[in-house]
Amino acid sequence: MAGVSLQCGDCGALLRSVQEAQEHADLTSHSNFSESTEAVLNLVCSTCGKPCRSKTESDLHTKRTGHSEFVDKTSETAKPISLEVPKVDAMSNEDATATTDQPDEMVVPEVDKKVLEELESMGFPTARATRALHYSGNAGLEAAVNWVVEHENDPDIDQMPLVPANTKVEAPKPSLTPEQLKAKQQELRERARKKKEEEEKRMEREREKERIRIGKELLEAKRIEEENERKRLLALRKAEKEEERRAREKIRLKLEEDKAERRRRLGLPPEEPSAPKPSNVVEEKKSSLPVRPATKAEQMRECLRSLKQNHKDDDARVKRAFQTLLTYVGNVAKSPDEEKFRRIRLSNQTFQERVGALKGGIDFLEICGFEKVEGGEFLFLARDKVDKAVLNSAGSELDSAIKNPFFGVL
Incomplete structure (x- = not known):
């Protein structure tokens, strides 16, 4: 079967003619080409008529436009490929011979200025826009944008393209109409x-x-x-x-x-360890005796012991409460006629922090004779109820509680 295309051995691209192969070689520096019986794919969009030469190109077109229906016209356009190199006139041969003697001057290729300005207005750098127009064959705004999308990961995407100074530049193809251009710009802006x-x-x-x-x-x-x-x-x-x-x-x-x-x-x-202890007898004797009510001193001692047990995790606070209570009791015992020592405001912040907030602090003062007055706002010890014996007992119990390290332990 005769060949219908040329295939690049470096990248696998299918080309319709020797001229396309030469252009491909100029763009990519690929030089390994062979004749192929596989025709160049020609998928024509049913909606807009755009031809696509590969499945990848048709997928990109569908992704950009939403057009998904294509007509396969590959068999219609496929024809045996001619391997003859296009002839050039004698003048061209002479020019070619002359140019081989000296290196060509490299210049920026000519592109459609109007389309270049449109690409720049859309935010593309000048070098990238020029490169896209040149390598897309100056086919218009859409072709240039498609080329940028397909080659945005190229390392030289932002390098200005250069071509020999005597390279013939094809006339740029017609651009889009103003309405199409406006719609395309809006579409690209929306996509961005x-x-x-x-x-x-x-x-x-x-x-x-x-x-x-x-x-x-x-x-x-x-x-x-x-x-x-x-x-x-x-x-x-x-x-x-x-x-x-x-x-x-x-x-x-x-x-x-x-x-x-x-x-x-x-x-x-010495007491025998195994000797029975007459505890039961003592208990029986005690049970027969009348129960003696606890004295004020015993009530105070029990109150202080309970206060320490309730707050055993904070020894410093308990000791400060004992010292504060000793100060209150001592002031009343020394100056019983001074009413300021016999009246304590319960809402006082210092009193609350040192005594009032601890369970048992106010109970101890009430055992000493203090009473709540004025709706529970004050603790007051009336002058005629000041009992120095009770106050002295309170001072002794507090002093013992402060100095005895084992107080409240047993």
Whole structure:
């Protein structure tokens, strides 16, 4: 079967004639061509009549215009290819011989100035627009834009094309009508706008993913920090309980030693560990005795012990509360006639921080004789209810609670 096309061995492109092969070689520097029985594809758009020479070109046309119906006229246009090199006249041969003796001067090719201005107004650089017009054969705005789209990843896309100075330039093909040009410009601007919006949306999605990732990392770091803090507090409480247990054991051993020392001084034999303790007898005797009401001092001691137990995790605050209560009681005991020492505003911030906010602080003052007056706004100790004995007992209990390190432990 006779060949109907020439195929470039470097890129695989199919060409209709020797002249097209020469133009292809000039543009790409490819030189390996062979005769092929595969015809150059000729797909004609049913909507606008644009011919497409490859499936890729028809796909790009569909993507840009939305036209999807094509008529295959390959068989109609296919014809045996002539391998004869086009003849040139003698003058051309002489010119060619003359030019081979000296290097040709390279210049920027002539392109359609009007279309070039239109491309520049659409935002294309001058070099890119000139390159697109030159390599698309000055076929018009659409062909130039199509060439840019197909070759936008070329490394030399923004280099100004150069051709020999004596190269014959074909007359530019007619451009689009003003209405078509306006519609094409609007279409290209709309396409550029949509592409920019899509890029912005993609970047926003990437930024949102990054924000979510950073948020998750921060939450995980916070969770780990809280978990470590919880473990630290548990270890601290465990150490405090162990220290409390050792303190109780130490006190118990000390009591047993004191008891053994007293028995030794009295000349009594050491207590047998296995000897039964008359605890039941004592309990029976106690149960037969009338219950004695707790004294003021015992009530104060129990109140202070309860205050320390309720706030055992903050020893410094408990000690400050004891010292504040001692100051209140001491001022009244020293100057019972001074009403300012016998009246305490419950809403006072200092009082609340030191005493009022601690469970048991106000109860202790009420045991000392203070009463809530004026709708619970003040604690007041009337002059005729000042009992120095009670105040002295309160001072003794507070002093013991402050100085005794084991107060409230047992």
